[in-house]
Amino acid sequence: MSESEFPPEDRAVDMYLGILRTRMDTDDYRQLLDVVEPVLRALDEQRLPALDFAIGEDGGQGMSQEIRDEAALVVAAAVTGRLDNEVVELDLDGTGPIRVVTDAGTAADPIRLGEIADYIRDRHRENEELRGIAEVSGMSTDF
Numbered sequence: 144m145s146e147s148e149f150p151p152e153d154r155a156v157d158m159y160l161g162i163l164r165t166r167m168d169t170d171d172y173r174q175l176l177d178v179v180e181p182v183l184r185a186l187d188e189q190r191l192p193a194l195d196f197a198i199g200e201d202g203g204q205g206m207s208q209e210i211r212d213e214a215a216l217v218v219a220a221a222v223t224g225r226l227d228n229e230v231v232e233l234d235l236d237g238t239g240p241i242r243v244v245t246d247a248g249t250a251a252d253p254i255r256l257g258e259i260a261d262y263i264r265d266r267h268r269e270n271e272e273l274r275g276i277a278e279v280s281g282m283s284t285d286f
Contacts, residue, residue, distance in 0.1 A: 155220040156183065163213060175210050179217045186221050212242070219244040233260045238267055 164172055206214075212230040219228040229250040234240050241263060249255045274284045 155224045155226050156217060159217055159220045159226055163217070167213070171207070171210055174206060175214055175217070178206070178210075178214045182218050183221055186218075215242070215244045231256065233263065235260055235264055235267070238264070 160176075163175065167175065215230060216228055220226055223246070225246060227247040228244050229247055230242050230244055231250050232240050232242050233256060243259060243263075245256075245259070249259070277284045
């Protein structure tokens with residue numbers, strides 16, 4: 144899927160990708176497209192059951208943090224139709240820092256960022272409890 148194949152309602156994505164194409168090194172831009180095109184295609188085809196999107200150490204395929212952040216911002220532009228998204232790093236006790244994408248207003252609001260950090264901590268704690276239950280029950284812990 145090339146940029147010209149995106150539906151007209153994806154103007155925010157088109158605009159953002161156009162900016163990145165002129166701003167980024169050609170190889171970095173190609174690497175970015177390799178990551179985001181399948182996600183954009185799945186969004187377009189409404190095949191994603193959830194909107195969680197992560198490029199971890201395994202899925203990053205040696206990508207720089209800058210490319211990972213830009214990939215997250217491209218997907219956020221596709222999902223929200225907005226160009227004011229920002230990547231924010233939240234320091235979570237016990238799990239270390241985590242990067243999330245949010246709108247500019249939320250990124251500038253420490254109270255809201257604290258609420259997001261609390262939600263992520265709670266979700267992580269619940270996942271660990273479920274893993275423990277699954278392990279004791281002899282079930283798969285991959286979720």
